[in-house]
Amino acid sequence: MGFFKRIREDIASVLERDPAARSKLEVLTCYPGLWAVWIHRVSHELWKARLRLLARMLSQVGRFLTGVDIHPGALLGPRLFIDHATGVVIGETAIVGSDVTLYQGVTLGGTGKGHGKRHPTLCDGVFVGNNANILGNVTVGANSRVGAGSVVLTDVPPNSTVVGVPAHIVYRNGERVLIIDPHDIKDPLSDALIHLAARVDELEQRLGAPEPCVEPFAVEEADRTAYREELDRQSHFVSMGEGI
Numbered sequence: 001m002g003f004f005k006r007i008r009e010d011i012a013s014v015l016e017r018d019p020a021a022r023s024k025l026e027v028l029t030c031y032p033g034l035w036a037v038w039i040h041r042v043s044h045e046l047w048k049a050r051l052r053l054l055a056r057m058l059s060q061v062g063r064f065l066t067g068v069d070i071h072p073g074a075l076l077g078p079r080l081f082i083d084h085a086t087g088v089v090i091g092e093t094a095i096v097g098s099d100v101t102l103y104q105g106v107t108l109g110g111t112g113k114g115h116g117k118r119h120p121t122l123c124d125g126v127f128v129g130n131n132a133n134i135l136g137n138v139t140v141g142a143n144s145r146v147g148a149g150s151v152v153l154t155d156v157p158p159n160s161t162v163v164g165v166p167a168h169i170v171y172r173n174g175e176r177v178l179i180i181d182p183h184d185i186k187d188p189l190s191d192a193l194i195h196l197a198a199r200v201d202e203l204e205q206r207l208g209a210p211e212p213c214v215e216p217f218a219v220e221e222a223d224r225t226a227y228r229e230e231l232d233r234q235s236h237f238v239s240m241g242e243g244i
C-alpha cells in the first residue's frame, strides 16, 4: 500500500478509536503519535537499505519532534495508534501487529540481559495503557489489554487483560480470573503471604483445624459483584479513561 494511502488509513483509524478526534484535519495536525509512526516508516526503509546511521538520525529527529523513540529496526503493523505520544519507547527487535493502541509512556523494551530478539511482540488488536512496561522477548496475544502502569515480564495469552507489577491476568476470554493462590503472583509480598499461609496451616494443625472454608473469598467476591453492578448502573458516568 502506498505511503499516502496508509496515512489516510491511519487517520481514519484514529477517528474510529478516539472519541476526542473530531476531524481529519485535527488528526493530521494534532496527533504527534501518528507523526512518529510516519517518520518511522521512512527510517525503517532506510534501515532496510542498510543506511543505518541515517535511519537512526531520522528516528532521533522523530523523537525530538514527538517524544516517541522508535528504533528504525522495529517492525510496526498498520494502523498503530500512539495516543498522547510522549515518552513511548519501542526497541529494535519489537514487533507490533495491526490495530494496536499504545498510550503515553509505554515501553516495549529489553530486560538488559538478552541479545538477538530481545524486545516484545504485540499481536493484532493489543491495547497498552499509559506507562506500562513490556520487557523482554515476550508475546502479548491478540486483542489482549495491558493495564496502565503494569510491568509485563511473561507471555500474555490472547483475549486477556493483565494488570499490576508484575502483571497478572484479571480477565481471560471475557471471564474474570481471581487469584486465590499467592504462588500465581511472583513478587516479594506473595512470598510473605505464602509463608504466612504455611504458618497458619501449621498452627491450625496444632490447635485442631476448623472446618475448611468451601468458598475462600466468597465475601470479597460478593462485595466486588455488588460494586460492579453499581458501576454498570452508573455506566453513563464512568469511563475507562480511553480518549481522555
Ligand SMILES: CC(C)(COP(=O)(O)OP(=O)(O)OC[C@H]1O[C@@H](n2cnc3c(N)ncnc32)[C@H](O)[C@@H]1OP(=O)(O)O)[C@@H](O)C(=O)NCCC(=O)NCCS
Pocket: 084, 103, 128, 129, 130, 145, 146, 147, 148, 149, 150, 161, 162, 163, 164, 170, 171, 224, 240, 241, 242, 243, 244
Ligand atoms: C486494564 C484496564 C483496560 C482494565 O479495564 P476493565 O476491563 O474495565 O477492568 P476492571 O476495571 O474491571 O478491573 C479489573 C481488576 O483489575 C484492577 N485494575 C484495573 N486496572 C488496573 C491497573 N492499571 N493497575 C492495577 N490494577 C488494575 C481493578 O482494580 C480490578 O481489580 P478488583 O476487581 O480486584 O478490584 C483498565 O483498567 C486500564 O488500565 N486502562 C488504561 C487506560 C489508560 O491508559 N488511559 C490513559 C488515558 S490518557
